[in-house]
Amino acid sequence: ELQADIMMSAELCGNNQGLVKMLDPGQMKPAKGAGKPVIERDTMTSAVVNGNQCPGMLAAVTAADVAVGKMRKGNGPISIVSAYNT
Secondary structure, three states, rough: OOOHHHHHHHHOOOHHHHHHHOOOOHHHHHHHHOOOOOEHHHEEOOOEEEOOOHHHHHHHHHHHHHHHHHHHHHOOOOOOEEOOOO
């Protein structure tokens, strides 16, 4: 559902990649052996998310959620979260 929401938002902004991928759902399915994103390293103001071969959108949303959570805790004026392995 998250992927569909992101693709539809992109389509409404003029990015036609979302519609193409929605018409061919095979392009959106995770790779064989893919897992859920996990936080590999975590500090008060930074983190590294391993996407475990999941779709990049899921890893990006996970990283964004972690970054916002760190800011809400008041650990500093900024937070840096990266994601890889998507």
